[in-house]
Amino acid sequence: MTVRSLERAFELLEHLADAGGEMALTELTERSGLPMPTVYRLMQTLVGHGYARQEASRRYALGPRLIRLGDSASRLLGTWARPVLAALVDDLGETANMAVLEGDEVVYVAQVPSRHSMRMFTEVGRRVLPHCTGVGKALLAQLPEEVAREIVGRTGMPARTPRTFTDPDALMAELALIRARGYSIDDEEQELGVRCVAVPLPQTPALAALSVSGPSGRMTPETVEKVIPVMRDAAAAFAVELAARD
Incomplete structure (x- = not known):
């Protein structure tokens, strides 16, 4: 009832x-x-x-009381995601992250680092703007276009590298492509020499996404094509696990 x-x-x-x-x-x-x-x-x-x-x-x-609930839910979601991230690292060899959208910012809530000596590292709790990261674009793509426009209108779109999207119309076209194909790519848009692939996480209590990132020399376009189906399978498996917890 x-x-x-x-x-x-x-x-x-x-x-x-x-x-x-x-x-x-x-x-x-x-x-x-x-x-x-x-x-x-x-x-x-x-x-x-x-x-x-x-x-x-x-x-x-x-x-403001939602902040405490949101922080607790995000931490719990990150804890549940760690086995999925660890499996991605085992399968793909690169650092795996989970992030959520809190307000207008992307917050990393879980990470399992690569075993390579040269690897990407983003501390849990770090906040970044959504327009220049793979997870950020995967999160924005889950929103209606008008809401995504409002967010980047409030945050601005500063250039982190020469490859960063700084035009809202170009970003909206990219988000439409991400919705259609089901994944996003950060092609050295946040940091030169780093490439990232991200997929949205369906049926989560907050907008969430998984990402795998590594040096561009290892995360080549050919490697990215192999990474995408593995990440889709991981996201689908995590959705099933979350449903079983309800």
Whole structure:
């Protein structure tokens, strides 16, 4: 048996998250299809408990109490992912990562390093902008285009290397390609000499993606073609494991 008011409250929070974290009462009403008085009562309850807040503009935004829940969920998700990442390292020989989208930033929540002496290393907890990384683009590609545009509009698109996407329209075209083919590539866009492949993780409580990265000399285009199906299989297997935990 479900509690309908609780379901509706969670749906409103998800609408806020999908919209980048902030919406007006009228927008929430239109998006949810609920009567405005119902939306108002639910949002005021969420505000009262810290899961939402109301700005001076009267718009609603995600509240600070969600941060603690989100951090805990991300850490747990990263813990569950470590065996999958370890298997990727065994199969592919390169560093494997898991990252989630928190607000407008990519946060790395798990990593298993390569055994090579020359390897990529990103500490767990590191935050990066999404437009210039393989995992970031795999995360943005899971969002509607208008939401992805809003995110990069807020963060900006600074060039980390000469290969970084700095034009929003070009990035949106890249995201459309990623949605169609099911994986993204960071071709020296975050760091020269480093190539990364990332795949989205379906059915996770937060937007998440897996990545494998290594020196461009080892992660050649030919190697990338072999990496992609292995990563897809790993993502599908992790989705099955998550479903079994429900």
